[in-house]
Amino acid sequence: MTVVEPVANVSQSRVERYISTLDDPQRKAESEALLALFARVTDLPAMIWGTHKVGYGRYAYTMDGGRSSEFMIAGFEPAKKHVIVYLSPDFEExxxxxxxxxxxxxxxxxxxxxxxxxxxxxxxEEMVRLGMASTEKNYKTSES
Known part of the structure; x- marks a missing residue:
């Protein structure tokens, strides 16, 4: 029986590869800091949502028109003009x-x-923590 060894012992995750491709050094450094912050708070694996969002967990919701969808419980996006931090729908509280x-x-x-x-x-960090607790309380959530 032939055993195939992996090419590398530790491969980069899709999220790490995405962060490593960011052209703007500031956004790359901020994204790395946010990865650490979200890892401390969420205790969930990071996933790519769409092409540019880094998200943690997921929750299901229904829009006013009755259409159902899912979104990350928490996450961020290193956009050109801003870093966008996704929180719960009631974060203003x-x-x-x-x-x-x-x-x-x-x-x-x-x-x-x-x-x-x-x-x-x-x-x-506190806002992310509060947002996760609120979303988990008010919506059906899952880790992946």
Missing amino acids: FTAPLEILGKHEKGKSCIFIKALKDVNLAAL
Whole structure:
């Protein structure tokens, strides 16, 4: 019987490969910092959502028109103008960490951060933690 050995003992995950291809050194460094932050908070594996989003877990929801869909419980996207951090749909209720977060803009269920150095990372970590708990409480969730 022939045993085939892997070419490399440790291969990069799809997420790590994606982060390594980012052209902007700032976005690459911020993405690496966010990978560490989300790993601490979520205890879930990172996955690529679409082509540019790094997400953790998934939840099912129904839109106003009755159409059902799924989205990541938490995650981020290293876009050109901002880092987008995806939180729970009710993240604006997390007033304490929002007040000390620093420079950001609010989206529907996300925040836009021009530079990670401009925000309080402990507050961001708390927002991710609160968002995960809220989403897990209010929606049907799964890890993959």
